[in-house]
Amino acid sequence: MDIPQLIHDHPEITIFFSMFIGHLIGKIKIGHFSLGSVVGTLLTGLVVGVAYVPDIPEVVRWAFFDLFLFAIGYSVGPQFFSSLKKSALPQIIISVTVNIGGLLAVIGCAWAMRFDTGTSAGLLSGSLTQSAALGTGISAIHELNIGPAEKDRLSSNVPVADAMTYVFGDIGLILLLVVILPAIFKIDLKKESADLEEAMRTGSSDDSESFFKIANKETLRAYVVTSTDFIGKSVKDIETQFVANRVYIEKVQRGGNLQTVAPELILNLGDIITIAGWRPGFIQGVEKIGPEIDSNEMLxxxxxxxxxxxxxxxxxxxxxSEVAKQGRGLFLKKILRGPTEMPLLPKLELHHGDILYLMGSTENLDRATKIIGFAESDPHKSDLAFLAFCVCLGTVLGLLSFHVGDIPLGLGSSGSILVVGLIAGWAQRRFPKVGRIPEPAQKLLIDIGLIVFIAVVGLKAGPNAVDAIKAGGVMMVAKILFAGAISTLVGPILGFLMGHYILKQNPALTLASLGGAQTAMPSLNALQDASESKILALSFTLPYAIGNILLTLWGPVIVAVSRLWQ
Structure with a gap:
């Protein structure tokens, strides 16, 4: 097989090959750490780009990157805007401190070591583990008033510096949050998390606790009422008796006719009833109602x-706990806030945009939908016209910029598309009939948009990357690694000091906020494992939304600032 000819005729094969090998590399896991599919794809693309130089049109990477940016904004928009309230101010302050601290650390290191603009942008995206900043940085470089050859050289340096610093960006942050800071400040993650959970359970009722006993599967059974202990009792009386296991009467048949089930309905001798509930309830007294029967109609x-x-x-x-009082006949499986699963605790407050996964009969689910908000009308259908319009709008708004020397000032198309996505996601939750993009489709846009963009970046940068490493030598590599370590740690350390000494926040929750602000999902997983609790997710979601926005916008900022010493 003539591989060079194959790549010449079908350059797209290099994109999919880079994605395939990159995902295999990304699955290799050591403890809590893995390179992930994004870095794996970038490294594979760089290697393939060195061996073969595929002719891939520029429009490919930018089209997919635009889809990625819009989807990121759309997905975090509801959480971002709904959390902008006084009670969330400490998390907002910590997040902004981390993000500004990281940016200043990158600027300081890049200036001290006189990195070029491309290396500076890669240092930011890699050390702060925000791949979107890699794209916005390259986009900003292409807006500079410099020659095409210089643009290509600087653009090629971005993924090289990113790949060098990304590994410590993940590992270093996890070590800082899970090992170093807890050791220095004597933070017992297990005890702190247990105390937080206990505080969020105090004063809850059996009804609210049973609302989310997700460890037990729901069961349906039918009984004939024969026990004198239950004859003459109302539906509400019986359900209250077994409230700890969330037992509900779904059907009542009397004399061959189905009755309308209401809390005040009195049960008579010989009634056939259908009971739904968690399994433990059926071995703790329910069988005393009478003999169990097998009835297709009732079950x-x-x-x-x-x-x-x-x-x-x-x-x-x-x-x-308050919502559970209106949740008759319903069972809560989980709650998602953005990409993060929330701990199911009685005092957990619901935010605008949270997604509740509820189980129950169609009648009860319809009632809950009216009370809570709305359900997806068609989870398999996306409003592609809305998506296309928003990307076009963001691109046009990105043209509203001006230059000072060779430095462009403005959001640019990438930043504008992100902002339009934020507003679109927020607006859609308030007007659900327009612009709906289901959660699985959002995830696909984010994954495929970023991974194709990263693959093309690696493929195009490959040849120049080798030249850059040869020209810089071992000393340049060492400088980039050292600068990356400093840039990774400065922001979270400043954020912790702010939360611990000035804002007086719970130290365990502060650690989770730092990981969220740095958009590092592996750090949350590591903290949850160390604390043996999911409660730290409470302080991760808002900083995660803020971090995704600010760190992405830092790409053009570092490009503009770095031009000052070029």
Whole structure:
């Protein structure tokens, strides 16, 4: 097989090959650390680009990067805007401190070591583990008033510096949050998390606790009422008796006719009832109602799972304990806030845009949907016209910039598309009939948009990357690695000092906020494993949303600032 000819005729094969090998590399895991598919794809693209130089049009990488930026903004928009309130001010301050501290550290290191603009941009995206900043940095370089050859050289230096510093960006942050800071400040992650969980359970009722006993599977059974202990009792009386295991009467048949089930309905001798609930409830007294029967009619209950978005003002700010009182016949499996699964605790407050995964009958789910907000009308359909319009709008708004010397001042197309995505995601949760892009589609746009962009960046940078490393030598590599380590650690350290000494925040929650601000999902996983609790996710989601926005916007900023010493 003539491989060079194959690549010449089908250059797209190099993109998919880089993605394939990159994902295999990304799956290699050592403890909590793995390179991930993005860095794996970048490294593979660089190697393939050195061996073969595929002719891939520029429009390919920018089209996919635009999709990625819009999807990122769209996905974090609801969480970002809904959390901008007084109670969230400490997390906002910590997040901004981390992000500005990281930017200043990158600027300081790049200036001290006289890195060129491309290396400076790669230092930022790699050390702060924000691949979107790699794209916005390259985009800003292409806006500079410099020659095409210089643009190509600087653009090629971005992924090289990114790949060099990304590894410590992940490992260094995890060590800082899980080992170093807890050791220095004597933070017992397990105890702090246990105390937080206990505080969020105090005063809760059996009803609210049973709302989310997700460890037990739901069961349906039918019984004939024969026990005198239950004859003459109301539906509400029986459900209250077994509230700890969330037992509900779904159907009542009397004399061959189905009755309308209401809390005040009185059960008679010989009634056939269908009970739904968690399994333990059926071995703790339910069988005393009477003999169990097998009835297709009574056991045919239309139970399903539904994703319901929190949108109604009456529900926003309510705790799960309060919501559980309106949750008759419903079972909560999980709650997502952005990409993060929340701990199911009675005092967890619901935010606008949270997604509740509820199980129950169609009737009960319809009732819950009206109370909570809305459900996706068609989870398999995306509003592509809305997506295309927003990307076009962002691109046009990005043209609103001006130059000072060779430095462009403005959001640029990348920053504008991100901002449009933020607003679009926020607006869609308030007007759900327009612009709906289901969660799986958002994730696909984010994954495929970024990974194709990264693959093309690596393929195009490969030849120049070798020249850059040869020209800089071992000393340049050492400088980049050293600068990357400093840039990774400065922001989180400043953020911790701010949270611990000035804002007086819980130290464990502060650590999770630092990981969120640095958009490092592996750090949350490491903290949850170390604390043996999911409660630290409470302080991760808002900083994660803020970090995704600010760190992405820092790409053009570092490009503009670095021109001052070129």
């Amino acid at each position: 045919s209950v239309d139970h399903s799972e539904r994703q319901i978005f929190v949108a109604n003002k009456e529900i926003v700010g309510k705790t799960l």
